[in-house]
Amino acid sequence: MNPFILAAAWMSGAILSFSSMAVAGRHLSERFDTFEIMMYRSFVGILIVLSLAYLTGTWREIRRRDLRTHGLRNLAHFAGQNLWFYALTLIPLAQVFALEFTSPIWVVLLSPLVLGERLTPIRLLSALIGFCGILIVARPSPESFDVGILFAAASAICFAMTTMLTKRLTRTETVTCILFYLTVMQAFFGVVAAGYDMDIALPQTADLPWLGLVGCAGLLAHYCIAKALSMAPATVVMPIDFIRLPVIAVVGMLFYSEPLDWFVLLGALVIFGANYLNIWTESRALRKPA
Numbered sequence: 193m194n195p196f197i198l199a200a201a202w203m204s205g206a207i208l209s210f211s212s213m214a215v216a217g218r219h220l221s222e223r224f225d226t227f228e229i230m231m232y233r234s235f236v237g238i239l240i241v242l243s244l245a246y247l248t249g250t251w252r253e254i255r256r257r258d259l260r261t262h263g264l265r266n267l268a269h270f271a272g273q274n275l276w277f278y279a280l281t282l283i284p285l286a287q288v289f290a291l292e293f294t295s296p297i298w299v300v301l302l303s304p305l306v307l308g309e310r311l312t313p314i315r316l317l318s319a320l321i322g323f324c325g326i327l328i329v330a331r332p333s334p335e336s337f338d339v340g341i342l343f344a345a346a347s348a349i350c351f352a353m354t355t356m357l358t359k360r361l362t363r364t365e366t367v368t369c370i371l372f373y374l375t376v377m378q379a380f381f382g383v384v385a386a387g388y389d390m391d392i393a394l395p396q397t398a399d400l401p402w403l404g405l406v407g408c409a410g411l412l413a414h415y416c417i418a419k420a421l422s423m424a425p426a427t428v429v430m431p432i433d434f435i436r437l438p439v440i441a442v443v444g445m446l447f448y449s450e451p452l453d454w455f456v457l458l459g460a461l462v463i464f465g466a467n468y469l470n471i472w473t474e475s476r477a478l479r480k481p482a
Contacts, residue, residue, distance in 0.1 A: 199424035202416045203432040209413035211440050214285055215447065216405040217277045224393050226277040229406065230270060231382025232395065236407025237375035241368070250368040257364060259373075265357035266377040272350025273378075273410075274385075275343045282340025284450040286441035290329045290460035291344040293437070296467045297322035298352030306356045314473045322466035328459030367418075371411070430471055434464045 220229050245251035279288045300319050303309040330341045361370055386392050395403055420429045437460050444450035 195423040199420040199429055200432055202420040202423070203429060203435075206413045206416035206420070206433065207436040207439055209409040209416060210289075210436050211443055213406055213409035213413065214280055214288070214440060215443065216402045216409065218280045218285075218448075220399065220402050220406065221277065221281045223399065224395075225386065226274040227382055227386035228393055229277055229403075230274055230378060231386045231392075232403045233407045233410065234375050234379035234382050236404055237371075237411055238379060240408065240411055241371045241375050245368050245372065248368075250366065253366040253368045254372050255365070255369055258361065261357055261361055262365075262370075262373040263377060265354055265361060266374055267381065268350045268353040268357065269374065270378045270381045272347045272354060275347035275350060279340045279344035279347060283338050283344065284441075284453065284456070285444040285448070286437060286450070286453065286456050286460075287329060287341070288344045289437050289440050290456050290463065291326065291341065292348050292351070293434070293460060293463045293467065294322055294326055294345065295348040295351040295355065296470065297463070298349050299355050300470060302349075302352055303356055306353070307359065315470055318466040318470040318473075320466075321469065322463050325459045325462030325464075325466060328462060329456050330459075331455060425475055430468060431464075434460075 217229060224232070242251070245254070276288065276292065279291075297319050300311070300315045304311050326345070330345075358370065417429070417433070420432070438457065441450075441452055441457065445452055
């Protein structure tokens with residue numbers, strides 16, 4: 193089968209997973225705070241990762257070689273995911289997703305500090321275009337500003353840090369090792385953060401499917417993206433990933449009576465253009481003969 197068709201199929205799974213996680217997260221927020229959601233999500237993730245590691249025989253790959261970087265990565269991801277879940281309760285779903293798409297822009301700006309990569313003129317231009325998109329999405333003013341916009345934007349910065357630290361870990365660690373520490377460390381962070389007031393809400397039977405969905409969807413989404421990128425270039429995969437914005441906008445309209453905000457879609461399109469410009473330029477540079 194055509195690899196581009198297979199990549200599109202995997203990205204459809206990622207879009208469905210991200211959208212499902214957003215809906216489940218908003219539903220669970222009625223009974224749980226974000227720390228509790230992350231705690232239970234991590235418990236589900238531990239079961240999944242350990243089961244897959246055992247079935248595939250990759251559990252031997254779990255090492256304690258770079259716990260410091262694992263800790264920093266998972267602390268950034270824990271903060272970003274909590275901010276993302278909290279933003280879902282404050283602003284429309286489409287606005288959260290649009291601001292999440294700025295994560296690659298933050299990677300461009302922060303990678304010289306974290307990874308020692310060079311900030312080229314094209315990367316700087318893509319970052320400037322991306323910030324224009326942020327202004328269109330947020331439209332900051334005393335009348336329209338919502339603190340949820342700050343939480344969503346901050347989550348994108350945390351996800352950018354997660355991406356860069358993941359890239360550093362992949363130089364020495366396997367996927368199984370990274371996912372193991374992801375779930376275990378974030379379960380620990382969740383227990384500490386959720387239990388600091390000695391009041392952790394226990395799930396009822398009706399909550400279990402939603403908690404299972406949040407736990408499975410997060411891992412499945414990133415797995416689908418990884419599979420898609422292994423079959424097609426990022427310049428093909430990224431436009432497909434962008435489809436989840438109008439999808440979640442329709443979900444928000446149908447299930448939560450959220451109006452379609454054309455400024456959000458326009459701003460997201462500008463952010464997408466900035467990201468695509470950077471990826472397209474980097475892809476061309478890699479194709480040039482040495």
